[in-house]
Amino acid sequence: MSAALSTDRPAAPARPPGRGESPGHAAPSGRASERSRPASADDEPEDATDVLVVGGGVIGLTAAWRASRAGLRVTVLDPSPGDGATHAAAGMLAPVTEADFGEEAALRLGADSAARWPAFAAELEADSGLDVGLRATGTLTLAYDGDDLTLGRRVRALQEEWGLDSTEISVAAAREREPLVGQRVAGAFWAPGDHQVDPRAVHRALTSALARDPRAAVVRRRAGRLLRAAGPSAPGPGSPVTGALDDAGVEHRAGTVVLAAGADSGSLLAGVPEVRAPTRPVKGQTLRLDAPPWFTLDHVVRGIVQGRPVYVVPRTPGPDGHREVVVGATSEEHPDDRRATAGGVFALLRDARALLPGLDELALVEVTPRVRPGTPDNLPFLGPTTVPGLVLATGHYRNGVLLAPVTGAAVDALLAGAPLPPTVAAIDPMRFSPAPAPAPSSSSR
Numbered sequence: 001m002s003a004a005l006s007t008d009r010p011a012a013p014a015r016p017p018g019r020g021e022s023p024g025h026a027a028p029s030g031r032a033s034e035r036s037r038p039a040s041a042d043d044e045p046e047d048a049t050d051v052l053v054v055g056g057g058v059i060g061l062t063a064a065w066r067a068s069r070a071g072l073r074v075t076v077l078d079p080s081p082g083d084g085a086t087h088a089a090a091g092m093l094a095p096v097t098e099a100d101f102g103e104e105a106a107l108r109l110g111a112d113s114a115a116r117w118p119a120f121a122a123e124l125e126a127d128s129g130l131d132v133g134l135r136a137t138g139t140l141t142l143a144y145d146g147d148d149l150t151l152g153r154r155v156r157a158l159q160e161e162w163g164l165d166s167t168e169i170s171v172a173a174a175r176e177r178e179p180l181v182g183q184r185v186a187g188a189f190w191a192p193g194d195h196q197v198d199p200r201a202v203h204r205a206l207t208s209a210l211a212r213d214p215r216a217a218v219v220r221r222r223a224g225r226l227l228r229a230a231g232p233s234a235p236g237p238g239s240p241v242t243g244a245l246d247d248a249g250v251e252h253r254a255g256t257v258v259l260a261a262g263a264d265s266g267s268l269l270a271g272v273p274e275v276r277a278p279t280r281p282v283k284g285q286t287l288r289l290d291a292p293p294w295f296t297l298d299h300v301v302r303g304i305v306q307g308r309p310v311y312v313v314p315r316t317p318g319p320d321g322h323r324e325v326v327v328g329a330t331s332e333e334h335p336d337d338r339r340a341t342a343g344g345v346f347a348l349l350r351d352a353r354a355l356l357p358g359l360d361e362l363a364l365v366e367v368t369p370r371v372r373p374g375t376p377d378n379l380p381f382l383g384p385t386t387v388p389g390l391v392l393a394t395g396h397y398r399n400g401v402l403l404a405p406v407t408g409a410a411v412d413a414l415l416a417g418a419p420l421p422p423t424v425a426a427i428d429p430m431r432f433s434p435a436p437a438p439a440p441s442s443s444s445r
């Protein structure tokens with residue numbers, strides 16, 4: 001973190017605008033205007049921070065890092081930062097090969113974020129001094145049998161309709177790229193722009209970047225509920241969110257609260273009925289294998305095996321020539337039980353080895369079950385709410401690693417009072433919230 005920012009402590013808590021509020025405050029210079037002060041600013045404890053981020057996964061820490069970069073004081077509240085979905089994620093940056101029927105808004109958001117990854121990684125690496133493992137490898141998709149090839153061609157037609165860069169290639173051409181491709185493969189597709197990053201390395205880098213900022217803190221406690229300012233009568237509808245109460249009964253006050261608690265986010269809104277951001281856990285299991293030097297897989301390999309999706313993500317080899325290979329992922333409508341199941345491991349290995357038989361020889365070193373933050377329409381909740389002081393950054397479902405840079409850009413825009421990136425603005429974070437009560441008439445009649 002630059003020394004220039006660390007001397008530029010804001011005079012008052014910064015508050016990105018709620019919907020309908022006027023922007024133009026909480027500038028990155030760190031000076032917040034009187035307008036940006038919460039209704040209860042006079043009552044705020046001296047130790048209130050500017051931004052409180054509830055949840056320290058890849059999304060929460062991205063928000064925190066951007067706030068820290070903007071010269072604001074930031075606190076992250078999380079009992080176990082990085083141990084949610086972020087810990088399981090394979091790190092595919094794959095807007096093209098994730099594109100699905102009826103999900104064009106998600107595609108546009110993902111493509112926007114993918115384009116931001118190189119600059120995001122470079123800035124984060126410079127701030128943290130750590131490598132995030134961004135690899136521009138492209139993605140090969142293999143179809144196992146004739147039916148899988150038919151399905152692959154339907155998806156390719158959709159990708160073409162949406163102007164995405166993806167082509168069908170011969171199996172021989174696939175094997176030229178990846179000699180480890182097995183004998184029983186019916187067809188192949190190539191998406192040159194779908195890459196990968198190491199999510200655990202990204203999280204380490206975000207943690208390190210924040211640790212370098214003396215005004216940033218990570219508090220290892222769980223938020224029990226959000227706090228609201230006392231309005232004219234009592235805390236309630238319309239009153240600002242002013243912080244969170246942790247599981248030790250400690251209040252953390254802030255000018256702005258960013259809710260980024262992954263699949264648990266929706267339940268933390270119990271005391272804020274004006275805002276509904278329904279998140280649900282969608283369990284996924286990934287496997288981590290240790291590959292010796294002869295396992296030369298270089299590209300991300302995705303596949304459809306008798307209708308089932310599977311992927312294999314090889315990392316950069318270490319100094320000993322060994323590399324981590326991630327195989328994923330199951331998708332189960334199941335709560336966060338953290339149980340690795342025999343059936344999940346079996347299904348992933350059965351399908352992955354059908355495409356890349358050499359996987360049989362690798363050591364299985366880890367099975368990681370975690371839950372994705374799913375939403376009813378597979379789109380995130382990202383942006384300001386009608387409740388002053390409350391910003392949503394959650395529900396990134398299957399693509400939170402991909403979406404970290406565009407989430408960061410949204411946070412930058414909010415703090416600067418600038419417009420959100422259009423791909424973010426296109427997705428209303430309040431789309432599941434109750435319609436606001438009509439304003440009382442100002443007429444004296």
Ligand SMILES: Cc1cc2nc3c(=O)[nH]c(=O)nc-3n(C[C@H](O)[C@H](O)[C@H](O)COP(=O)(O)OP(=O)(O)OC[C@H]3O[C@@H](n4cnc5c(N)ncnc54)[C@H](O)[C@@H]3O)c2cc1C
Pocket residue numbers: 054055056057058059060061077078079080081082083084085086087088089090091092093221222223224260261262263264265268283284285286328329330370371372373393394395396397398399400401402403
């Ligand atoms: C198996 C699997 C594979 C995936 N693969 C990919 C991939 O290849 N590419 C990709 O882009 N995405 C992938 N994802 C999705 C990606 O991991 C998520 O979208 C992303 O991690 C969401 O980040 P998050 O910070 O919102 O949530 P999380 O990483 O889940 O973090 C939420 C944090 O909130 C904390 N928390 C929860 N409740 C509270 C509370 N009450 N108070 C304080 N803190 C709280 C948790 O401890 C946790 O640290 C995958 C996910 C899974 C499960």
